[in-house]
Amino acid sequence: MAAFLLVLLLSVCKTIAGIEMIPYTPRVSELNMEGKITGSTFALEPPNCIFDPFVNVSDNIWLVVTFINATAKFKNPTTPQKVPPYEELYSTYAYMTMKSTLSKYPCRKDKTGNVLRVGNESSCKNDDSRTHCNGPLPSAGPFRVKFLAMDSNGSKAETRWSGPITLNKAQPWQKVDTWPGRRSGDMIVITVILSALCGVVTIGFLSTVCYECFKLWRHGPPEGQEEQRPEAFQAGRYDTHHIPPAPPAPPPPPPPMDMSNPQLIS
Structure with a gap:
């Protein structure tokens, strides 16, 4: 079954100017992810299991990025020395980046969650030693991309061009609708x-x-809570024991009579 599919795939491919056309169209990743397309980057679906019938392990696989109006004018480089660097995006509106080999895109299904982030190397933007920098894209585009395989003799095989890819464009804060x-x-x-x-x-x-x-x-104060004055506090009588009061004392007895006095007797 695999051999039949390989033969069918080879029969579909056609040769244009000595370069094999790979029946594959690059596209933005379909994964549900944040930042799939930003103001300077976009995420591509990796072309796994695409180059095996056309590319050797020693060949290089490039990603070509162009503005949409420069796609028809782009010429595949005939030697590795003529690969357009990132800086030419501002003059010829096209460059090549993401240099890799066949091992980068294996024919396996366990890497379906990966993406190729185009424009995510801001550190090499002004580095002259990194001529093939994957630098941030300078505008919203739109852009088109394709994969190009090269050997020591020049371009060898290529994919179709992708559809237009437009990046997000930031709005001025004055135009943000808050109504x-x-x-x-x-x-x-x-x-x-x-x-x-x-x-x-x-x-x-x-x-x-x-x-x-x-x-x-x-x-004033609530009812039932009259203001208390110092003179209102008076001490009352307090009996420590419940004992009735004592009766009055009896009168003293009369003095005794003198029997020797006759007047008192008569």
Whole structure:
């Protein structure tokens, strides 16, 4: 089965100017990921199991990046020394980057989660020693890309050009639309209701506090709690024992009579 598919694949390929056309179209990754396309980069699907019938292990595989209006003018380099560097993007509107070999794109299914990030090497942007830098893209494009295989004699095989790839373009902060009309109707209704309830609760709380403070200031202390003065505290009688009071003392007895006095006897 594998041999039949290989023969069928080879029969579909055709030769254009001595370069084999690989029936593959590069495309942006279909993975659900953040930052798939940014203002200076985009993520490509890796061309795994694409180059095996056409490329040897010693050949180099490049990614060609051009502006969409420079695709037709791009000429495949005839020698490795004529590979256009990153700096030519600003003059000829095309360059080649991501130099790799066949081992980079193995015919296995265990690397389906990988992506090729185009434009993510900002450190080599101004480094003259890195002529084939994968530097950030200077504008939103649109761009087109293709893979090109080269050996010591020059270009050997290539894929089709991708469709237009347009990067995100940052908007000036003055143009950011903050009008509530961009919100959904349900969100606006819920926000208004919650805001009104918070306002009613706040007004009620403040009104209650003000009323209580005014009532205390107007009428003095609450009823049943008269102001106490120091002279109001007087000591009362206190009996330590519940004993009735003693009866009055009897009068003293009369003096004794003198029997020797006759007058007192008569």
